[in-house]
Amino acid sequence: MKFDILVIGAGPAGSAAATWAARQGRRVALIDKARFPRDKLCGGLFTERSRATYRAVFGQDFDLSRAISRTEIAFWHTGRTLAVLHDIPPLHLTMRRDLDDTLFRHALHAGAADYSGRAIAQLSDNTVTFRDGTTISGDILIGADGVNSIVARHLFGAAFSGDSIGFGLEIEVPPTAQDPANQPLRIDFAAASWGYGWSFPKQGSTTVGVGGLHAPNPDMKARFSDYLLGLGLDPAQTRFKGHYLPFGDFRQTPGRGPVLLAGDAAGLVDPITGEGIALAMQSGQLAAQAALDALAAGAPETALPRYRTALKDIHRNLRIARRLRRIIFAPRWQKAFTATFRRSGTVRMQYMRLLAGELDYPELARSVVARLPRYLLNALRR
Template sequence: MEGLRMAERFDLIVVGSGPAGSAAATVAARAGLRVALVDKSAFPRDKLCGGAVTGRCVQYLDTIFGQQITPGLFRTLTRLRLAYKGETMGVIKDAPPLHMTMRRDFDAALHRHAAAAGAQVFAPARITRIDPAAPRVELADGRVLEAALLIGADGCNSATARALFGRPFDPADVSFALEVELPRRKGQFRITEIDLAAANWGYGWVFPKNNSITVGVGGMHLRNPDMKIHMRSYLEQFVSAQEAETAMQGCKGAFLPAGVYRKVPGAGRVLLAGDAAGLVDPVTGEGIAWAMRSGQLAGDACVAALKAGNPDTALRLYRQELAYVQREIDRARQIQRLIFFSPQSATVVRTLVRKPRIQRAFLHILSGERDYQDISGKTLLNMSMQFGKSLLTRPRVSGGAQ
């Protein structure tokens, strides 16, 4: 009949080929599943992101993709300046490494790994409809894809989550970030910078890359109604007012689902991974590593369920394995309250810098060398006591943060 196209049949459809989707497609295709990997963009494509790849991320890059940290794709930095409203709180010369990358190149590499593992790529492909019950997706060119299982790895504005739950996230809960890309200049911007007061319940960053410098500010959306003002004044710490004006013209923004994960990451035969499942650390803003890990776990769960002949068990298997990641985000939320409850107090940041044990714990978390679970109870208690003290002694400052 005219207008009706035969559906192309797969074991698994993965929607979105960022770190989560490429990881899911790679492990599933490698295990022998027939995988359709659908992305609205052709690769390489841009993705707004600081592009800081942590130690945690390095581990998943290797185990999932066999991808190493190569100088062409990454710039590795071990020097870090911690600041508070522009005031230097400390320069750490031997911080655990952060590997700075451009997501355009990084994601294209992961996408290639997924295709090489055997996933059939549909990109660019605009999806006009997702039917979670089937599961089935319809593409703008009329093609219809059907599978036993579907993984939604389509980011913070996930169309898959919308098809399942009506909307991806409550806008009141998410974070928002702005970034600009500055040209690299000789002798300038050679270390990573973090300013813990550049935004409310968030921070500002300078991440030097191989060919440019990413400057950004981000924090809880509701607590930063004027993020552009924060961005502008943060930029002016580093460049002239004129240059900041020019840079602001290229300023871009995006939402991050930080600390707002879905307890049940999916429904029926649809699993959500990465940002679509809300797996961004609310303290550091790190999302790439958990995106890759959750994609891997979702892909593995689909493989196990299909091999057992029971696709309906995939979501349950995935939930069991994802529980650790969700607990880590719970712990991060607790620490987030400790750090940002008193954002006016520089004492909080000085504490980070001056107490070696706490500073080390913070750096290990920031660089993904350790999980929150690995920080000893004693250090956490110490942190709480220090932050508690700083609350009692904080200077009175009017306006700004809540």
């Protein structure tokens, strides 16, 4: 079978790419080793930024009937309340099982060919061979297959760098142990070194997790156990599930020639909030448009430079976010940052406006830097 575009991975990035390209009349194969619906480890935070991106890509508003929406959030630090914000832009808590299945169905409805439930045996720049011996090919390949991307391994030998990757542990707390309707939306700074903890109430469960940079957290299980105890949960009664997090470790060159990487496979995750759904959908759309333009020009090999140009604003924001992460999460500066966060209503609300998609990191950075102690500002500049 010959296609214009092969998309590997049917999560938010892959489904967005497949939908965008198929709607333009291109022959698209959407490939995933899993059958949908399938479970996915993720906090499931669907922000107003995600909602706006969803509308832009899929041409309709997101169905919130299976989500919990909150306009209040609590920030904690080392077991103490740091701030509780009211009347914030809505934050929607979803189950990735439902979200990803919805996006996958959008792609099929747009005309993408369904190659889900098919494990890949061999991969080249333009050919995929499945374990059953079937082979399909395409002029352009988009790898949207997550942090452990086989497409990234094909291109670069490794899916990520162990020195800069993040790692998270997570559980789903059943309503018999904790009623999600009565649980606050909560984020705990310093629950892990260079990271945070989260408690996100959903419909039918509460997602609780801890994540941060992998290298400084050899004791992540112990950190998570302590966090669960602080929430009144018994770690001995739960089974932890772990996964790597591309915590702002994005690829400067997200592909090679006619092969592009999108979403987590390209490291496009916010290094402060950990939010990746909006960036996944947006990068999937941008990768698909770069592919469409390259095909229209009769030059599939130009897809990567087109895509890199389209990603400039995203990469710029992630670079600024990585600098800010040094003062938000670095243990030596956390006391100064939490003091700034506690006293500055402007910083707190602009952080929430960032999640809502109402401003980007340059504006947040200016606001934070203007309120930092001088010694911390000098350290950041160095």
